[in-house]
Amino acid sequence: MKELSLHILDIMQNSIVAGATLVELDLAEDREEDVLTFSITDNGCGMSTEMVETVVNPFTTSRTTRKVGLGIPLLKAAAEQTGGGITLSSKLGEGTVITASFGYSHIDRQPLGNMAETMLGLITSYESVDFVYRHRVDTEEYALDTREMRQMLGEVSFAEPQVMLWLSEFLKENEAALYLVK
Amino acid sequence: MKTLADLEAIRKKTLEQVTLRKDEGGVRVVVGMATCGIAAGARPVMNAFMEEIAKRNLENVTVTQTGCIGMCRLEPIVEIIVPDKEKVTYVKLNPDKVAKIVNEHIVNGNPVAEYTIGAAE
Numbered sequence: 197m198k199e200l201s202l203h204i205l206d207i208m209q210n211s212i213v214a215g216a217t218l219v220e221l222d223l224a225e226d227r228e229e230d231v232l233t234f235s236i237t238d239n240g241c242g243m244s245t246e247m248v249e250t251v252v253n254p255f256t257t258s259r260t261t262r263k264v265g266l267g268i269p270l271l272k273a274a275a276e277q278t279g280g281g282i283t284l285s286s287k288l289g290e291g292t293v294i295t296a297s298f299g300y301s302h303i304d305r306q307p308l309g310n311m312a313e314t315m316l317g318l319i320t321s322y323e324s325v326d327f328v329y330r331h332r333v334d335t336e337e338y339a340l341d342t343r344e345m346r347q348m349l350g351e352v353s354f355a356e357p358q359v360m361l362w363l364s365e366f367l368k369e370n371e372a373a374l375y376l377v378k
Numbered sequence: 379m380k381t382l383a384d385l386e387a388i389r390k391k392t393l394e395q396v397t398l399r400k401d402e403g404g405v406r407v408v409v410g411m412a413t414c415g416i417a418a419g420a421r422p423v424m425n426a427f428m429e430e431i432a433k434r435n436l437e438n439v440t441v442t443q444t445g446c447i448g449m450c451r452l453e454p455i456v457e458i459i460v461p462d463k464e465k466v467t468y469v470k471l472n473p474d475k476v477a478k479i480v481n482e483h484i485v486n487g488n489p490v491a492e493y494t495i496g497a498a499e
């Protein structure tokens with residue numbers, strides 16, 4: 197993956213495949229402490245202890261279209277090559293939390309990339325899934341909760357062109373504002 | 379700066395102007411977004427579809443992403459499903475090919491044969 201935001205998209209896609217109705221993403225960039233971390237929490241089907249133990253190993257997966265799952269092993273490799281790592285905890289029937297940390301200034305850390313595009317596609321694609329997203333850069337922070345947005349929208353869908361355009365601008369503006377303060 | 383209050387206005391305007399899109403009856407654009415698709419560049423392809431459709435204000439077309447479509451070497455893969463027509467599968471897409479597909483296939487009803495899975499095999 198060229199960007200961390202693509203890993204994030206990929207891992208959140210796992211939550212959706214697992215049947216989650218709520219997916220929370222917490223993303224924090226602490227430049228002083230030289231660390232970038234994110235955690236993704238879902239209320240999907242969860243995994244057994246066995247599955248959790250083996251899922252970081254590319255030779256185990258429960259999907260049927262192809263034998264090997266790549267998403268989590270790729271994320272793990274990306275984090276470890278910057279001196280960070282991942283943790284995965286899950287409970288069958290309850291949900292899953294995956295966290296990843298990266299050395300912020302490490303030369304092998306991929307750029308975060310386009311978070312606005314990652315969130316836009318997810319939010320507009322899954323009408324029955326809610327998302328909470330928090331992004332912090334040092335002391336600057338913004339957050340969104342699609343449950344609040346849906347309340348404003350009533351029966352109008354996120355897939356409506358005007359809503360899509362609004363959301364795209366909303367995300368771009370808020371992402372950009374995080375980096376304005378030095 | 380955009381605020382949530384904008385959504386209230388968009389809601390009103392949308393409800394006045396259009397008949398609400400329904401789950402069935404519209405054109406569906408489905409982008410394969412599993413690891414292999416994402417790594418091959420599916421996200422910008424999806425974004426290009428969304429922008430093109432929003433820009434043209436095409437009602438009753440939805441763009442969504444899905445898990446693996448199962449043909450990793452042909453990613454990014456997009457399926458276009460028009461009611462009462464056979465599903466068309468486009469392969470190895472990039473954002474530059476999107477405007478043509480929207481124009482010729484979604485608006486005018488003629489699939490772009492050169493980008494389809496049939497042409498790739």
Ligand SMILES: Nc1ncnc2c1ncn2[C@@H]1O[C@H](COP(=O)(O)OP(=O)(O)OP(=O)(O)O)[C@@H](O)[C@H]1O
Nearest residue numbers: 210211214242257258259265266267268292412413
């Ligand atoms: N959030 C989750 N909830 C429940 N199960 C999960 C979750 N994330 C991953 N899994 C399980 O772990 C497996 C491996 O995930 P991974 O992302 O590595 O590969 P994949 O999704 O199977 O395939 P790929 O990501 O390569 O398209 C999944 O098939 C799924 O069974």
Ligand SMILES: [Mg+2]
Nearest residue numbers: 206210267413
């Ligand atoms: Mg996956």
